[in-house]
Amino acid sequence: MPFNLPLAELEVGKHLYWKVGQLNLHGQVFLSSWIVIGALLALVVVGTRKMEREPRGVQNLLEFLWDYLRDLARDQIGEKAYRDWLPFIGTLFLFIFVSNWGGALIPWKLIHLPSGELGAPTADINTTIALALLVSLAYFYAGLSRKGLRYFEYYVEPTPIMLPFKIVEDFTKPLSLSFRLFGNILADELVVAVLAFLVPLVVPLPAMFLGLFTSAIQALIFATLAAYYIGEAVHEEQH
């Protein structure tokens, strides 16, 4: 490797391991997720410190976000149940969005780790599977708490032939959710990294912009699908 630039190294699948007892943790994922969560909380705290009837400054942004997320949740879940799930859907969207954009916009390379590298927390399969499993739990809980055991009627509607497909869906939903997000974000980071490795100037820029676009879209897709699954679970059939 003739040019060993510090900004253009590729490290895939290397992690900063933290050991807690018998458990292994990916330290870099937690570090970057804490930064992301910190930024999110700082924004929220600053924006809600002084709520006014005529919104100013950050409160405007937060109300815009709230409105956007409320519309998303209401469209997918429906008027009756969306209030219970708005915080969950909204948190998913905000966490994934800020993670994705943080991974693309923050110059993580300036912080050197003993092993692995910092990046979007969502570029780690553990994070995305965790989020996807939370969505699965959420829609099961939503369906069961709203309809009780009648929730399982959903598996045989409109005909019992659907039963095996619906059962398979319960496994494919988290799988597709997690791998879609993981794949997109990791691929974006890799494309940018490879381009930056080959041509450090200007050329990676379009890929970076595309990456920002993809990041936003992936956050929207994840949140929308999560809301849709919950909506499907709480939906009452019109008999």
Add this chain to the structure above:
Amino acid sequence: MHSWLMLAEAAAPKGGLFDLDATLPLMAVQVVLLTFILNALFFQPVGKAVEEREGFISSSRAQAKEKIAQAERLEVELKAQLLEARKQSQALIQEAEVEVDRLFRDALALAQADANATKEKSRVQVEAQKAEAFAGIDIQATKLGAVIVDRLLAA
């Protein structure tokens, strides 16, 4: 998927793209905590603010509508009052005109009667004087006739 199962037993993990470990459940716990924190710090207060504003706007609108309705009611009422007042004044004017007309006629009739009476009195006076004068003339004419006759007879 195969590799991480083996790695779980190995002393030092080798890593890899699909290296699943305790990061997963801890991240899930972290996201659930974040959900509760954001619910308390973001979704509840902002939702409250937005809904309070919506309530304020709709109640203000309702109040404004009520005020408009009240104003319209008052307008109608005032217009009716105005119309009534106009009618009353019209009637008053008419009444006054009739009264003036009557007074005028009365005065005219009185004056005419007065004038007639005065004229009649004058006429009677003139007649009397005329009769008196005629009587005077008769006497003088008789006297004159007698004088003429005397003179003629005397001659």
